[in-house]
Every structure is written in C-alpha cells, then in structure tokens.
Amino acid sequence: MRRPFHSAGLRQTEDELELHAAPVEAATADTAQHEKLARVNLAAMYRLVEQSGWGEGIFNHISMRVPGSPREFLIKPHELGYAEVTASNLVRVSMDDDLDERSGVNRPGFVLHSTILKARSDVNCALHVHVPEVVAVGALRRGLRMYCQAALRFYEQLGYHPYEGLTESLEEGPRMMKALGRNGVALLLRNHGAVTVSETAWGAFSLMRYLVSACKIQLQIEGAGGEAVEISQGACESARKQLSSHNTGRAGADWPAWLRRLDAVDPTYRF
Numbered sequence: 001m002r003r004p005f006h007s008a009g010l011r012q013t014e015d016e017l018e019l020h021a022a023p024v025e026a027a028t029a030d031t032a033q034h035e036k037l038a039r040v041n042l043a044a045m046y047r048l049v050e051q052s053g054w055g056e057g058i059f060n061h062i063s064m065r066v067p068g069s070p071r072e073f074l075i076k077p078h079e080l081g082y083a084e085v086t087a088s089n090l091v092r093v094s095m096d097d098d099l100d101e102r103s104g105v106n107r108p109g110f111v112l113h114s115t116i117l118k119a120r121s122d123v124n125c126a127l128h129v130h131v132p133e134v135v136a137v138g139a140l141r142r143g144l145r146m147y148c149q150a151a152l153r154f155y156e157q158l159g160y161h162p163y164e165g166l167t168e169s170l171e172e173g174p175r176m177m178k179a180l181g182r183n184g185v186a187l188l189l190r191n192h193g194a195v196t197v198s199e200t201a202w203g204a205f206s207l208m209r210y211l212v213s214a215c216k217i218q219l220q221i222e223g224a225g226g227e228a229v230e231i232s233q234g235a236c237e238s239a240r241k242q243l244s245s246h247n248t249g250r251a252g253a254d255w256p257a258w259l260r261r262l263d264a265v266d267p268t269y270r271f
C-alpha cells in the first residue's frame with residue numbers, strides 16, 4: 001500500500017538540521033520554511049555526491065519534491081557543477097510541463113525525475129548517478145547478488161530497466177516505473193547507472209551509499225574467482241524485518257553529522 005505524501009522539509013535548529021516529515025496538509029504557514037529547508041537538504045546532497053566521488057561534471061541530477069506543492073520539484077540548473085549548487089540557485093519546475101533545456105534544466109534529468117515523482121507519491125527525493133561499479137553490476141545479467149549486508153537493503157526492492165538511449169522521451173517513463181514497482185527503493189538502469197528513491201534526502205543518499213558499497217563488494221568477490229557464498233533467502237527475509245525496525249527507530253540520525261562534515265569544508269551550500 002502506498003503511504004500518503006509527506007513533505008521533505010526539515011526542522012532547523014540553531015546548530016543542526018533534523019529530518020522532519022510533516023504531513024503535507026499541515027504545510028501551510030510553514031510552507032516557505034519547509035521549502036527553504038528542503039533546498040538546503042538538496043544542495044547538501046549535491047555536495048555530498050561530489051565529495052563521495054559520484055559526480056560527473058555538470059551531468060546527472062538529484063531532485064526534491066517541493067513541500068506543500070507536490071506537482072513541483074527542485075533540481076540543479078543544468079550549467080552548474082555539483083560543488084556550485086546552493087539552496088537558493090536550485091530551480092523549481094513543474095512536473096506537468098514538458099520542459100526542454102531552454103528552461104535551464106537538463107532534459108534527460110527532467111524526464112527521469114518528473115516520471116518518478118509523478119508516479120510515486122511516497123517518494124520526495126530521487127538520486128541518479130553513473131558510478132562505474134554500479135553500472136558494471138547493472139550490466140551483469142544476474143544483477144545485484146546478496147553477498148553482503150549492504151546488498152540486503154535492496155532485497156526484493158530493486159528494479160532493472162533495459163537501456164533505451166538517453167532518457168529524453170516521456171514515453172519511456174511507464175516502462176521505468178513498471179521496473180521500479182510500487183515499493184522499489186532503487187532502479188538499476190542497465191548499461192547506464194542507478195536511481196535511489198526515498199521520502200527524504202537522507203534516505204536517497206543512504207541508499208546510494210549502500211548500493212555503491214554492495215556493487216563494489218560484489219565485483220571484488222566475483223573478480224576473486226572463488227566460490228562465493230550468498231546470504232540465504234531466510235536470512236534475507238529476517239534481516240529485512242530487522243532493517244525495517246532499525247530504520248523506524250534511528251532513521252536519519254546520521255544526517256546532521258553529514259551536514260557538519262560539509263560545513264567544516266564549505267558551508268556555502270546553505271545559502
């Protein structure tokens with residue numbers, strides 16, 4: 001069952017930002033503040049992706065639904081590198097338009113992200129990368145194997161979409177969404193890259209960290225040439241339940257630490 005839409009806004013204290021998912025119907029007087037905090041979070045994600053070595057010049061993209069305006073999302077201007085993104089220079093676009101690059105956003109980025117955010121009302125943030133290890137695993141016929149705990153995050157929640165060229169046509173959207181499914185948390189775009197989706201910026205970033213780690217581990221294991229041991233189906237299912245309660249209790253606890261890490265290097269993403 002789909003969860004209702006929640007805003008991706010954050011509650012800001014003097015010293016840190018906390019994850020805060022407010023019901024969208026409550027986002028009235030607080031809408032401007034929620035959008036500001038969503039912008040800070042999204043700008044932070046661009047900076048963290050760059051710091052993680054997942055950036056690709058000005059290309060690829062991360063999106064965030066606008067709190068209180070569920071048919072709009074935020075994305076970086078096409079011409080900016082990830083380290084140049086700030087809360088205020090993110091572009092707000094309507095997912096119901098058919099934007100081309102004269103609007104200042106990357107056309108494949110607009111198509112990919114508007115498709116996901118339109119189809120999945122439970123998703124507020126989507127992160128797309130071309131990390132080589134992830135592309136490599138996505139090109140393996142059997143895809144991601146359950147070799148490690150990081151891979152367990154995607155047990156029965158990972159879709160595969162065959163390569164059709166640059167994601168410039170809205171007609172590809174339904175096929176991508178069929179592959180992601182109603183409950184999928186990540187999509188391997190074969191021969192291309194990956195997308196992680198979440199209700200929060202923290203969630204999409206964390207999922208990508210796990211996905212990159214799991215893909216690196218898989219390639220190391222398979223490259224070693226020995227007989228690999230996969231986690232059993234029973235253990236996968238029981239671990240999934242454990243992870244679910246873990247996420248409920250401590251979800252996002254590390255996000256302020258990631259922001260402090262950014263602040264120590266360059267806090268300009270906040271402005």
Ligand SMILES: [Zn+2]
Nearest residue numbers: 060130192193
């Ligand atoms: Zn791409």
